[in-house]
Amino acid sequence: MEVAMPVNRSAKFHEERRYGMPLDHDPRTPFERDRDRILYSSAFRRLAGVTQVAAVRELHLLHNRLTHSLKVAQVGRRIAQYLCMKHSDFAENVPGGPIGFPDIVESAGLAHDIGHPPFGHTAEAVLQTKMSKYGGFEGNAQTFRAITKLAVHAHVDHGLNLTRASLNGVLKYPRYKGEEKSDSADLQWPYRQKGSKWGVYESEQHDFDFAREGEEVAGRRSLAAVLMDWADDISYVAHDLYDYFRGGLMPLHLLHNECSSEFMDFARSRRGKDGYDRFDEDAFSQQYTELKRIMPDRKWRDTRDDRKILDRFQHDLLNLFRFAITPVEVDGNWELNIDDVAEYQVEVIKELTFFYVIMRPGLAMVQHGQKKIIACLFDDLMEMFSSHRNGRVEPNHPVPALLDDIYDRMVKHEQISGFSRSDENRRARSVCDFVCALTEDQAINLYERITGNSVTQGSIFGTWF
Missing domain, CATH: 1.10.3210.10 (Hypothetical protein af1432)
Structure with a gap:
């Protein structure tokens, strides 16, 4: 395109x-x-x-x-x-x-x-x-x-x-x-x-x-x-695929002889939800077949030869994608042309990631718990911050200094820019900014401090599934 x-x-x-x-x-x-x-x-x-x-x-x-x-x-x-x-x-x-x-x-x-x-x-x-x-x-x-x-x-x-x-x-x-x-x-x-x-x-x-x-x-x-967007997709499909194969989540070595009908039906159903225009199902199927030919053909055992084979596969993918873009001058303006073959190959790997990794019950269970942590943090911080700003802060409900600072600087910036919003809106945006400034360990630690509950970081590799 x-x-x-x-x-x-x-x-x-x-x-x-x-x-x-x-x-x-x-x-x-x-x-x-x-x-x-x-x-x-x-x-x-x-x-x-x-x-x-x-x-x-x-x-x-x-x-x-x-x-x-x-x-x-x-x-x-x-x-x-x-x-x-x-x-x-x-x-x-x-x-x-x-x-x-x-x-x-x-x-x-x-x-x-x-x-x-x-x-x-x-x-x-x-x-x-x-x-x-x-x-x-x-x-x-x-x-x-x-x-x-x-x-x-x-x-x-x-x-x-x-x-x-x-x-x-x-x-x-x-x-x-x-x-x-x-x-x-x-x-x-x-x-x-x-x-x-x-x-x-x-x-x-x-x-x-x-x-x-x-x-x-x-x-x-x-x-x-x-x-940047193209490089983001390249990194996602080439480097993350490396992780999934090594972790045993994506059986690349089995795809050579695997019947693809279940995967194709899955990918087609997702495109139906997203409303893709100008999408060629035959081209998608063809590039899935092409990609299978260069995928590793042996199970991962973490040997030096395994790593060399996987590195070679990743190198081949990177070369396929990074050289698939060319500039073209049209009516005095420069445009970029990204090869359709590369676009379909990237789409194939994205769908394989959803099929084998993102839709796994183990990941879904971990994400269910993570959603509860973020929801609890947002609600409790909103309540604590509202009390704090109204002068009703309780001794056992201290507000993080960074959250206070985000709010105060927001007021200052909005006075300069002329942007106007309600104080409730401002508190919500401050809490959102604060949550987005946390690492995952910090989020878990803050959740434990606020609720008194202890959290063990979940793994998508749990065998009890």
């Missing part, structure tokens, strides 16, 4: 920051500084304690959100470098040019999951329900809020103060809640141009307008965001 890029603007335009920068003699480019301040932020470091799919304290060595983000950044950077090296005309017309553009894409990859709460999408579903009457919740919108408001940097009082280009690169879904429905007629699988969700809160309007200035099509991703 093709993704259009906005008309190129001056280098200074893309390098601008919302709040300016102090004069100094730092030899780094503005985009190198973006990359470094994300990497060194506590908001990024927290991702080591946040799940990717399985819990971060599993006995098996699995990817967490930190290692996932590092690999998304690396894959995205290498694709950007490759495109700039192979296509000089294209390289001279991207934000940051051939030197800065890879830094922009890498920064977007590093930052893309910063706003995701403990327990990943499990907690996100709970917070979507809890925040439904307070402006909603979405992990990507929380990421944009984190880097523009909540994350800490020594020289600014508002987030990380990234450049316009880096902020725009992080916007995976550059529109407000409800706007994704207004342009749904334009959305066709695989959604690379706009995505199918929303990704910014109304409270970040000024930051959003700054990041999107100069974009000619509302809701369309920047070029860096397209590459």
Whole structure:
């Protein structure tokens, strides 16, 4: 599919920051500084304690959100470098040019999951329900809020103060809640141009307008965001597949001779729910057959040869996907063309992950408990915080200092920006921000302190199923 890029603007335009920068003699480019301040932020470091799919304290060595983000950044950077090296005309017309553009894409990859709460999408579903009457919740919108408001940097009082280009690169879904429905007629699988969700809160309007200035099509991703999204999918299907096979969750070695009808019916039923347009079932089936030919053909026993075979398979996947994207100039604008074969292969692996891993009873049981933890934290913190703010705080109900600080800074920011909301709405958003700043161990520990209940971190590998 093709993704259009906005008309190129001056280098200074893309390098601008919302709040300016102090004069100094730092030899780094503005985009190198973006990359470094994300990497060194506590908001990024927290991702080591946040799940990717399985819990971060599993006995098996699995990817967490930190290692996932590092690999998304690396894959995205290498694709950007490759495109700039192979296509000089294209390289001279991207934000940051051939030197800065890879830094922009890498920064977007590093930052893309910063706003995701403990327990990943499990907690996100709970917070979507809890925040439904307070402006909603979405992990990507929380990421944009984190880097523009909540994350800490020594020289600014508002987030990380990234450049316009880096902020725009992080916007995976550059529109407000409800706007994704207004342009749904334009959305066709695989959604690379706009995505199918929303990704910014109304409270970040000024930051959003700054990041999107100069974009000619509302809701369309920047070029860096397209590459970040593609790198995110590549990392998800290549690196996480590595975990699932080693952990015995996905029997890749058996797929060569396995009847595929059950899997195909499962995948088709999920597409029916999601309403995929422009989807070719025959192409999906064909690429499933093609992928089976390169999958490991022996059971995992954790030998050196097993690791070499799996590394070779992962290497083959990465090469299939990262070289499947090419720039094309159309009517004076540059567009990206992602090969349909690669798109279908990525979709096959995503569906295999749902079929063998995400729909497992063991994972569902763990996630059921995680939902209860997040729901309890939100409700109890809301009650405690409301009493605290009304001067009725009880000695045995102390409010975390960070929660108080988030609220106070929210009041300050809204006085400056002119954004208005009720105090109840403000308390709810503060609690949501606080929960999203926790690691999974911190969430469990706080839950135990509030409720007096002891929690054992669950495992999806429990044999009692």
